[in-house]
Amino acid sequence: MADIAVPDDVGPANTTADRVAGAGVLAAACVSAFVVNANTSAVSILLPSISKDVGASVAKLQWAVTGYSMVGAAVIVTSGALGDVFGRRKIFIGGLLLFVASCVLIALSQGAAGVVGGRMVQGAAGSTILACGMSLLSVAASGQSQMKAVTLWGAASAAGGAAGPLVGGVLVGTTGWQGLFWIDAAIAAACIPVTLRTVQESSDPNRPRSIDYAGTVLVACVLVPLVLALSEGNDWGWGSVQTLGCLAGSIVAGFAFVAVEKRVTAPLVDLKLLRNRTLVGATLAILIVAGTINALMYIASLYFQNPAAFGMTALEAGLATLPAAAGMIAITPAITPLAGRLGAARVVGIGFALSALAFGALAFVHASWTYAAFVLPLIVTAVGLGFANGPASSGSTSAVAPEEVGQASGISNMARYVGAAIAVAAIATIYNAVINDHLDKGSSKADALAAGFGASSLMLAITCAAGVALGVLMVRHRPPNTDAVHRAAAAAAPLHTIPTQPTAQS
DSSP states (O other): OOOOOOTTTTOOOTTTTTTOHHHHHHHHHHHHHHHHHHHHHHHHHHHHHHHHTTOOOOHHHHHHHHHHHHHHHHHHHHHHHHHHHHHHHHHHHHHHHHHHHHHHHHHHSSSSHHHHHHHHHHHHHHHHHHHHHHHHHHHOHHHHHHHHHHHHHHHHHHHHHHHHHHHHHHHHHHHHHHHHHHHHHHHHHHHHHHHHHHHHOOOOOSSSSSHHHHHHHHHHHHHHHHHHHHHHHHHHHHTHHHHHHHHHHHHHHHHHHHHHHTTTSSSSOOGGGGGGGHHHHHHHHHHHHHHHHHHHHHHHHHHHHOTTOOOOOOOHHHTTTHHHHHHHHHHHHHHHHHHHHHOHHHHHHHHHHHHHHHHHHHHOTTTTTTTTHHHHHHHHHHHHHHHHHHHHHHHHHHTTTTGHHHHHHHHHHHHHHHHHHHHHHHHHHHHHHHHHHHHHHHHOOOHHHHHHHHHHHHHHHHHHHHHHHGGGTTTTTOOOOOSHEEEEEHHHHHTTTOOOOOOOOO
8 A cells, every 4th residue: 555645735734633534435445445355356266167158277267366466466556656646536546447447358258368368457457446545545534534434444345355256156157257247347437436526636745756667567577477487387397498487587577676676766665664574574474374365265166166076156166165254254353352462473373373274184185075074174274364364464564653654554465466476376286286197197086186175285284384483573563452443454454454543644
């Protein structure tokens, strides 16, 4: 999220008033956040249906998930900066228009290229809507009213993320998978006149006019070859020229990114903030949580719907993911109080330990398992990741000075997209490689699918086990409050980092 500033025409006499956000800006920001997050979480459920309709393999359509995250990672901070410089309402409306266009492109697509390309465009649109929508809310209100507005936005984001798989499943069975995108396009389009009529333009006159376009491009240059190597390395060969070339290109782009960020006036990532061990630990925890959640939903959606496994419909698969969503929602009220009593470090460690144990149990999946055997591990995984992510999201912004909150939240939100892109690519490769290996050895398709799911779960268990150590970096962070905004922030944490105290305005 970009640094928060007051509208251009708000004078000094008004900046300290407890301003209440109007119904129009609340509706535009919250409804668009709900739609973006619901759309994002629904897509994995839709992949088997899209695959049949456009005649492309699910492995190829995996880029509809990773491509979205890659572009989102590159754009989310830049879109907030563009709003600060050129006007938040203007950039927010641009994001809505781009989102509508991407939905139409995907819904009309007859092949994988249109779906994947549309989703990449949607990654830019979605991250722009989230970054600028939050900023519009923050400048439309101040003091405790700002926190109430942020609470509603966080609740809308969390609700969208939880509802997405179920909504996607319902629509596949009634309108076809295209229905999700047509409906989302209509809702996003309806937000445009509401925004034009009710939302006041704002920008940050104190912010440097320069935009770190080079940093944005370099983030993409780091991620694209890395994800390509993870996705194709098994087919190319891990020691092949293509794979090693992609990895080398990613490393070179990483060094170039650091060099650029040290020199630009308004960097995408303020490297000085990375000296803050709490922020670093929180950001890495957020990256792991986002990656494991997205990877789990990806393989679970495919496994549950495969005829050789459970053969569920998209709706049934959406319902099958509800225990995980319900588990994460149910423990939300307990996250902040528990972190306040035990400390963020212990709660993050406990959360990752629980998730590692649950993923470890899923590593033993067998073709004979019924869906009932998945329920408890899914719930425990979600609870564990919720415990890890809540204090991490809070720590990423509360561990820095008020004037650095925008940069810190931008870093943590970028980490979510990066984690999702890398983890889904890596786990999809493991899942497909193990399945194909077992099929080549003569295993039944059911056994091969179970082996792929088990191997993927084992990798996720190892990743979460490594995350336990991140609690050491957050040992000094202890969230003090348990009010509504902290609960909303914890609920929204898997999707977006939001500030939990009124932000200093410029």
